[in-house]
Amino acid sequence: MTDATTTAAPLAPARRRLSFEWLGVAPFIIFCLMFLLLPTLYLLAGAFIGPDGNFTFDNILGLFTPQIMAAYWISIRIAGASAVIGAVAGLAIALAIIRGRLPAPLRSGIMTFSGVASNFAGVPLAFAFIATLGRLGLVTIIAKTVFDIDIYRAGFNLLSFWGLTLTYLYFQIPLMILIIAPAIDGLKKEWMEAAQILGARPWQFWRYIGLPILWPSFLGTVSLLFANAFGAIATAYGLTGSSLNIVPILLYAQIRGDALQNPGLGAALALGMVVITACANLIYLVISARAERWMK
Amino acid sequence: MKQNRFWPWLVFSLGAAYFIVPLVATFEFSLRMRRGYYSFDSYASVFSDPTFQATFSYSVVIGIFAVIAGILIVVPAVYFVRLRLPKLRPFMEFLTLLPLIIPAIILVYGYIRLYNSSSIIPFTGSALGTDVLLIFAYVALALPYTYRAVDTGMRTIDIQTLTEAAQIAGANSAQIIGQIILPNILVAVLSGAFLTFAIVIGEFTIASLLNRPAFGPYLQNIGANRAYEPAALAIISFILTWGAMGMINVLGRFAPRTSARTD
Numbered sequence: 376m377t378d379a380t381t382t383a384a385p386l387a388p389a390r391r392r393l394s395f396e397w398l399g400v401a402p403f404i405i406f407c408l409m410f411l412l413l414p415t416l417y418l419l420a421g422a423f424i425g426p427d428g429n430f431t432f433d434n435i436l437g438l439f440t441p442q443i444m445a446a447y448w449i450s451i452r453i454a455g456a457s458a459v460i461g462a463v464a465g466l467a468i469a470l471a472i473i474r475g476r477l478p479a480p481l482r483s484g485i486m487t488f489s490g491v492a493s494n495f496a497g498v499p500l501a502f503a504f505i506a507t508l509g510r511l512g513l514v515t516i517i518a519k520t521v522f523d524i525d526i527y528r529a530g531f532n533l534l535s536f537w538g539l540t541l542t543y544l545y546f547q548i549p550l551m552i553l554i555i556a557p558a559i560d561g562l563k564k565e566w567m568e569a570a571q572i573l574g575a576r577p578w579q580f581w582r583y584i585g586l587p588i589l590w591p592s593f594l595g596t597v598s599l600l601f602a603n604a605f606g607a608i609a610t611a612y613g614l615t616g617s618s619l620n621i622v623p624i625l626l627y628a629q630i631r632g633d634a635l636q637n638p639g640l641g642a643a644l645a646l647g648m649v650v651i652t653a654c655a656n657l658i659y660l661v662i663s664a665r666a667e668r669w670m671k
Numbered sequence: 672m673k674q675n676r677f678w679p680w681l682v683f684s685l686g687a688a689y690f691i692v693p694l695v696a697t698f699e700f701s702l703r704m705r706r707g708y709y710s711f712d713s714y715a716s717v718f719s720d721p722t723f724q725a726t727f728s729y730s731v732v733i734g735i736f737a738v739i740a741g742i743l744i745v746v747p748a749v750y751f752v753r754l755r756l757p758k759l760r761p762f763m764e765f766l767t768l769l770p771l772i773i774p775a776i777i778l779v780y781g782y783i784r785l786y787n788s789s790s791i792i793p794f795t796g797s798a799l800g801t802d803v804l805l806i807f808a809y810v811a812l813a814l815p816y817t818y819r820a821v822d823t824g825m826r827t828i829d830i831q832t833l834t835e836a837a838q839i840a841g842a843n844s845a846q847i848i849g850q851i852i853l854p855n856i857l858v859a860v861l862s863g864a865f866l867t868f869a870i871v872i873g874e875f876t877i878a879s880l881l882n883r884p885a886f887g888p889y890l891q892n893i894g895a896n897r898a899y900e901p902a903a904l905a906i907i908s909f910i911l912t913w914g915a916m917g918m919i920n921v922l923g924r925f926a927p928r929t930s931a932r933t934d
Contacts, residue, residue, distance in 0.1 A: 396754075399751040400751050402743070402744050403748030403763075407766045409807075411773070414784070415781050418784055470682075472679070477676075477679050490919070491912050491913045492690060494870065495912050502905035503905045506700035511700075512700070513699050548686070606777075609874075623776050626777075627880070645777045649773060656771065
């Protein structure tokens with residue numbers, strides 16, 4: 376019967392196929408609406424609705440308390456520091472394995488390891504760092520018994536800005552290596568040869584040619600790493616419980632009903648987070664569009 | 672040209688130290704359970720814990736459903752957009768980037784608000800409904816990776832010609848996607864599946880806030896209450912992640928290619 380319609384009416388199948396196409400795309404669109412767009416928009420709209428159901432800016436203004444501002448500030452600092460340090464270290468390692476003439480198997484090994492480590496975030500990562508740098512951790516004990524340095528007495532604390540940053544680097548550096556490696560591969564050999572023929576030393580090549588070309592990809596990846604660390608909660612929660620005052624943990628406590636007890640304020644907290652990560656990703660999109668000019 | 676290999680080796684060694692020391696320390700810590708000498712007691716304790724078995728199998732089942740749901744949602748959409756609706760591509764790219772912009776904690780907070788027990792679609796009103804919500808949440812979380820894996824897979828095969836050939840042979844759209852396209856992009860789809868699995872298996876935030884008995888919240892609970900088991904669990908998680916990534920690498924070598932067009 377379907378054969379008859381397809382052969383007899385040339386116009387009909389075109390329309391039927393079109394509706395079939397939309398039928399294939401529809402689940403995806405409905406999924407995105409139901410599980411990405413609507414919940415987020417509904418939540419963020421809640422930031423502007425008071426307890427009485429009317430429009431208000433009170434929730435946004437409610438963010439400007441010392442505790443919440445301090446949480447945003449330390450979150451931004453941790454995300455920023457782990458993004459910048461992670462990006463610099465990741466770039467250095469990627470350059471070393473790709474351009475440093477190290478043995479070839481080393482490169483594929485590191486790329487595989489980076490894939491693993493960039494996904495090894497969350498609670499298990501926190502356990503690993505407690506076992507390493509916690510009060511009974513291996514490094515802490517070795518420092519104390521062998522080198523006679525008590526790192527905790529020296530002011531180090533795993534549950535602090537530097538402790539958390541050091542832990543986040545474990546997934547930030549591999550992510551940087553994975554993202555920046557294609558950009559480094561894009562540096563053509565001819566450019567280095569041309570620079571050498573013109574008399575450039577290696578450092579001059581990197582200073583005037585290599586790094587300026589990598590710069591947009593570098594900056595773009597920094598913003599991606601920033602967003603990655605800013606929204607992360609599981610690692611911090613596994614490390615410290617709810618004791619550390621960073622925004623995702625504050626929001627977690629708010630959702631669990633442990634603190635604040637104001638849905639509007641919770642929504643405002645979420646809005647602040649989305650605005651900050653969206654800004655970081657917007658920078659990434661703009662910069663990576665510029666960077667692609669060199670990746671032909 | 673003359674190139675000093677001192678700096679690359681130094682950078683590599685420092686990096687290697689930073690990444691290997693925590694693994695060694697964690698492993699060493701996990702062996703310390705019995706006083707005085709090393710033993711695998713903490714691993715035995717973990718594996719014999721019925722909560723470990725229950726939460727781990729729960730997360731595996733949720734992960735499998737998330738993988739299947741992700742494939743059913745993404746593959747037809749990518750196929751039809753590539754074949755007939757290329758105008759929608761930028762829109763799809765944008766949608767699939769959203770989970771990178773919206774932190775998981777905000778997504779789940781939105782679900783709790785929107786789908787609570789007194790709403791039109793009360794997902795969180797029952798255990799089964801919450802499980803379904805958790806599965807879709809993981810599909811959303813893995814969307815950037817699933818989409819890119821499937822999209823890359825379809826770029827390397829000639830879906831236009833395959834589709835025309837199948838149509839001439841009398842196949843309908845469901846048959847084309849299920850029996851022609853899917854087998855050809857199976858490697859890409861499986862890579863996305865293993866990545867989804869690696870993300871889902873120990874996920875903490877969403878499972879915890881939806882109050883589901885998953886592996887992630889179990890890990891956190893053990894971390895708060897035990898001394899040596901967490902280290903053993905960290906090693907087990909690392910091996911699991913390594914296994915999932917290793918599978919992706921192995922699969923990559925089997926990627927099929929029909930005469931790919933240069934587009």
